Amino acid sequence: MTMEEKLMKKLSSGSLDFEAYFSEKALEMKASEIRELLKLVEAGDVISLAGGLPAPETFPVETIKKIAVEVLEKHADKALQYGTTKGFTPLRLALANWMEKRYGIPTSKVEIMMVAGSQQALDLIGRVFINPGDIVVVEGPTYLAALNAFKYYGPEFISIPMDHDGMRIDLLEEKLEELRKQGKKVKFVYTVSTFQNPAGVTMSLERRKRLIELAREYDFIIVEDSPYAELRYSGEPIPPIKHFDDEGRVIYLGTFSKILAPGFRLGWIAAHPHFIRKMEIAKQAVDLCANTLSQVIAWKYVEDGYLDEHIPEIIEFYRPRRDAMLEALEEFMPEGVEWTKPDGGMFIWVVLPEGIDTKLMAEKAISRGVAYVPGEAFFAHREVKNTMRLNFTYVPEETIREGVKRLGEVIREELEALKG
């Protein structure tokens, strides 16, 4: 027993029945499986390709230090005080300009609200839009923590399969038509449009345009979660779905987690002011406002051009890691194993031959010194068992290579066992 466990035991020897006080919804809450898995990995000589962490080497520490000192010298009264719920106005303005310049999306500061990481945006969207039983469309696989955030509000998830061009919009359309015949409507479609987590794929231009048309035709909202779009290592940029939105149907989520530092817990929502206003009121009740010190630092970071300077540096840092993983997969994976070839982001998605359950295989892999995230949890209905997510941003090239090599061996053995 660890000290914590001992204390836990001591502390739990009281007479209270703690579970009895929880709300019904709280009783249903479960810890994130990935986080639980990562705890296992911390011990021992395990190469973790399981995490979703940016490499600390990409944090612009010197810039942050310089700006922090400047901000505390010149703007301490604002940077340390409560702020407005919507966020620090100069930062909102700077982001509006940045979105306009970078993505050609005409944006005003009234369309921008700052949040405590885009995770908070997902929770606020659940709070503001989802009635129990509402239909929410997600990609299959999709971002696990989005499922977690939405789940609290009791939606019915519909999962649309993906291919190398992202969500299969043709299948979405079939589903929408089917629902229409049943007199049902979709509340919103959630997509990680570029370099998706977990699959690494990007929704094609054509599909983006078609999705917007469908949103109008079938009257739903689109939640476009875009934490990775800046991290493009190859290929040509594609405009966000939000770029094609002239009605206010797209709620766009941006974040500083991958282009500055995740510790800032700072993201933004770009959406029609009617939607922003309601999410602002919801945010008032949950945490009043985002960290102001981080907001003022982020403001200088965007406004003074550090962000645009730093993005290419992050790209140069990650590209060799992506390449190393793709090369290692090519070299070490047995026949029958497939994977995505992302132009950016942080993840590669691996599909093993049917019959292999990656969740069952995970413990063995860890015992052999390599960890990945089993794909099952990324599916709203846990309908797929033979997939896994690999991260290539956190560990160096040679470690990636060794990790993939170990993984290849484990998979090879599993395949042998299947045959045998």
Added chain:
Amino acid sequence: MTMEEKLMKKLSSGSLDFEAYFSEKALEMKASEIRELLKLVEAGDVISLAGGLPAPETFPVETIKKIAVEVLEKHADKALQYGTTKGFTPLRLALANWMEKRYGIPTSKVEIMMVAGSQQALDLIGRVFINPGDIVVVEGPTYLAALNAFKYYGPEFISIPMDHDGMRIDLLEEKLEELRKQGKKVKFVYTVSTFQNPAGVTMSLERRKRLIELAREYDFIIVEDSPYAELRYSGEPIPPIKHFDDEGRVIYLGTFSKILAPGFRLGWIAAHPHFIRKMEIAKQAVDLCANTLSQVIAWKYVEDGYLDEHIPEIIEFYRPRRDAMLEALEEFMPEGVEWTKPDGGMFIWVVLPEGIDTKLMAEKAISRGVAYVPGEAFFAHREVKNTMRLNFTYVPEETIREGVKRLGEVIREELEALKG
């Protein structure tokens, strides 16, 4: 029309019926009245006694700058990375020690979770404990934003009157007995135990002990919200209710907002690990973790003794302001007006003669150059109309004096009008 309003109008000329997408609960959400009132105050030469802001002069800017530089030089990998949901372990440990030393509450780090300001703790408590219809006992008046946070989860509020010794525990007991006869139970009692917001009063030692006894007898939880206890300008400290808790019934909320800086959005929950664990899982879904840069800075601030050094400085800064307001009230308030005499905190509560509606009077007061918060919104059922909250921490002594003078005149006129 302001530019924002113009743009809002332009942006709202589209064809979408935005309201139609919101969840039923979102349609019920309303903006905080105080925040709306404060927007009025920003224009013109109005002395605002309405806010709830700490004075920026009390922010230990030099200390924060020094620590920030040190943290970014030595701990950037941790301070800028994602952290665990529970919070930065050295900070949790430092706070556990601090609570033990300062309040004689034996605390382990497994009983501490960091949150994005204690406002987030209130939301998490709502999420984890309140089923629709559950009975939540609050003080009358109580902290407005707690009502806001809990309300989303659909509790039935019971409001217990206060006097100069805090919540009337005798009336609580009567209510508990009455509920028991109806076969009903209270889920939790929420109290701002020391220097209450908005009333400025402190629950007496005797009542604290009795409240714990009642919690055991009638089987409920106590949520003790304690943002102001460190700001004591006179009188002897009273241990927190949590000090008398040997069963794990008390969930204690602390915050750095008044002893470091509110912009850090950093608070903590001290509670039994069973409760902490569930709130940790809930927090995972809403924002993953608290701002890590702020957590690492706060750790050095507590650990290296800056906090204990700084508290007396804040006290010395605020005491004259409290005194100035008490003196001005004595000098300028007409007969029949009563107010609390807080030993600490940030607020004084004023009770006017029956018949005056402070909400109706507020606009007049603002036109005469002084703002306060009408008391109505602090009551769960808005049952009291003739009260107001005054803040004495944000503006200097002479401004407080002038503000109270103006307020006295407005009240005098109202009283004349009532008689006439």
